[in-house]
Amino acid sequence: MSAMDMTNLTGAALLGSRDLTGAATFQAIDPATGTALEPAFFEAGPAEVGQAAALAAQAYPLYRATTPEARAAFLDAIAGKIEALGDTLIARAARETGLPVARLTGERARTTGQLRLFASWVRAGGADEPRLDSALPERTPLPRADLRLRHIGLGPVVVFGASNFPLAFSVAGGDTASALAAGCPVIVKGHPAHPGTSELVGRAIRAAVVEAGLPEGVFSLLTGTSNELGGALVADPRIKAVGFTGSRGGGLALCRIAASRPEPIPVFAEMSSINPVFLLPAALEARAEALAAGFVGSLTMGAGQFCTNPGLVIAMAGPALDRFIAAAATAVSAAPAATMLTPGIAGAYGKGVAALAEQPEVTELAHGGEGGVNACRPALFVTDAAAFLREPLLSHEVFGASSLVIRCADEAEMAAVAAALEGQLTATLHLEAADHALAARLLPVLEDKAGRILANGWPTGVEVCHAMVHGGPFPATSDPRSTSVGTLAIRRFLRPVCYQDLPDALLPAAVQAGNPLGLPRLVDGTPASIGETRP
């Protein structure tokens, strides 16, 4: 299939190798103008779920039996085919999301880099994680059997495309990459805000499936506007896990559906985070204005539509904080409005900012310039710690470029604010050497609250690597034991299987004698070198 064929939007749902169309359709909205975009897309619903799940279940035993190299090559091929879509993909994504071309170009690089990182991790044994314990036939009172463990994919996985990362957390995003890397077929529930972007990427994945000779059910894409579509996908008995990024309400609804199935399944929902930033006294004194500039840059980036957007700034009251506030207010006032992803998100942002402004103990410090339809005007508020500790509404996420400064009377109040926080994706400390003692007291509390702790940086910008954690205690996620970014994310979709005394010929290659796949293996509790053939 040529790149040209692949970029010809049809509006079809991708059911394995088959295009599905029908009478019910919806269209994407260009959020910058509020106008509908061509073409019309098939509105997938519960009726299509059964077909996609059946294909995925059929593909699962074949797909999970692929070698690490075959799976890695498939992931690499997806990356290549996304790149081959060229400017068409970026242009369509920009129309559907209102995000700037430069941002989307960077996001595409993150998406393909993510696929290739998972490919390298699968090649390095990160999916199989084999462990071997040698037989001890002479042991008394009982001999020990030969025991070998490897991990396999859980089964078909449903991935919900996120609106705010139309490439990196949508059809071929982090959840899809990690589930495919684990050996799980994927059904993507496409986000209805960017169906064209989704179809383009979905066709790239389908082309890679065909080229690799994999069963068609390894990948399907169903896009629709109804909650029933997502609910039916999570409820289908053939689905074994779910990846979701979105609202707290949406994530919890899926968790409830998954928990009430006859066979409950895990839902990895990344939901809500306000990403507190602590400006410690010496750092604030030394560089209040520079901190304000960095803060407003992070706050307004991408119209504030990041899960890691800094929605809370905590500092001690005093002249240094006044300097920070003055500089931040000036920068926010000068910040232009920016188009948000959807009319719904823009509407919710407006309501969230209005609700904050109405709070009696909250003062609006600044707002950014007016914008067109569906625009986000950046907004900055201030309150004091006592009010924050009293009023739960002040902890709610306002998705977009709004932030609240918390003025603390003293270190005890700052510690009390930290202790009162809900679970977060990130917590940030700005500090100098003189702040280390205070930071050391806050750190144990922040470790209990957040998946990632930063010093002297800003939480937006999530590196895709081995040591990343994009996760955290509830309600940041539904399961703090995992991450949705970075290679550790693969563990969400794997389960261990142990083989006891199986003849070598019947063992999977990952745990066979002679280590034919050349994977790193834990042998009798010790990492064995790759060349190691024992036992």
Place this chain on the structure above:
Amino acid sequence: MSAMDMTNLTGAALLGSRDLTGAATFQAIDPATGTALEPAFFEAGPAEVGQAAALAAQAYPLYRATTPEARAAFLDAIAGKIEALGDTLIARAARETGLPVARLTGERARTTGQLRLFASWVRAGGADEPRLDSALPERTPLPRADLRLRHIGLGPVVVFGASNFPLAFSVAGGDTASALAAGCPVIVKGHPAHPGTSELVGRAIRAAVVEAGLPEGVFSLLTGTSNELGGALVADPRIKAVGFTGSRGGGLALCRIAASRPEPIPVFAEMSSINPVFLLPAALEARAEALAAGFVGSLTMGAGQFCTNPGLVIAMAGPALDRFIAAAATAVSAAPAATMLTPGIAGAYGKGVAALAEQPEVTELAHGGEGGVNACRPALFVTDAAAFLREPLLSHEVFGASSLVIRCADEAEMAAVAAALEGQLTATLHLEAADHALAARLLPVLEDKAGRILANGWPTGVEVCHAMVHGGPFPATSDPRSTSVGTLAIRRFLRPVCYQDLPDALLPAAVQAGNPLGLPRLVDGTPASIGETRP
């Protein structure tokens, strides 16, 4: 505290360092005689849960901050103090459970071995699992920050003691050992069938807590007979995970409570498994009688009260199967009755066997000798594959020494039985070289059904090691991504935390420059040698 003091049963609940007593009490029953045993034990209930959870929450930040060496030494000390209880522990456990002294002596060795294995695993970095990604300040378009990941304990964990392993899966059993190894305080909900055994072991753990200078809330033991006690423990907001071994109904009830909390938490429930054993044709032909002897030995061991008891035998109809059946029936007829753990379990066994016997398409092949009060008479049944595939009741676990032989007409029927199985802890193949082709066809199905696959062995007897999986798809467990036996079990109770650009002085030792703890670490995606100090 001398060993004598430690073995003086008081009937108290152990709330941290405090003994709790009260008016409401219950007594253990000697199942061999049906008589109540002294002393009376305090009936803990929801009122005590809040106190234990508060202590555990208070202990958590201090306990999770202990070094791997400190935590390992604590686990080693618990093992030593259990051994120091000597014959007193075995004698009390034998009275309360009806299990033979030899079995309990072996189980004690498994229990202390398990604690020491987790100690060695924590020393080897199995709790922290550190990962470091180096900063790339020159990278374009954006530099990479310095990123370091380690794992920390999730928080206070509730462990439900199991009736069938009064030592190895009770107060200081596998769930407790793995949770303590992970850095989580533990509240044990003691099983009311062996409260004296529980108190003895609980006091051993308390003594180790005191000796190690750890906060008292690291361990509490609440024993009671009500469902409300367990429900209140799972519902308490300070509890962050649950380990359970027991019935399907009990496990699912706890899962529902955990899922409906404002903050849902994971429940690792090991529930129900009938552990299918496939006798492949060449093996059956070669050694039908030896297989029958091995099978009945595994079936009747410990009155069949193992999670891995072989409750289903699947083979092709024919003369070889007839030989197996004849030999197994003779062995079962000769098998003595054995005391079961509790009157409730004995009653349920009797009902389960009676229900099987009443099935029109099931034939009773043999039953063992009559026994005294609460005795289990081993029982063997046969049916054909078509009946098994039609009647769901035939797949239900009968906890005890009862098993059902499934006669298959051909390989297709054998494969259909395999495909119809629910999730299992184990699946076993007895095979010869001539059976490899059939085994290779069955294996992918069995991998989807079971956590452990054995060849030419029996599923009872679970090795505690690195490559063990004691887990499996629902309903064997509530989460197939984990195991409750072996060092991999520690991952259930850990969560990753990432540190971005933190000054070395503020980093936890596990990820500091210079690797002061000497742990194996993944550096830029590659295992670094322990001496490695970069980055």
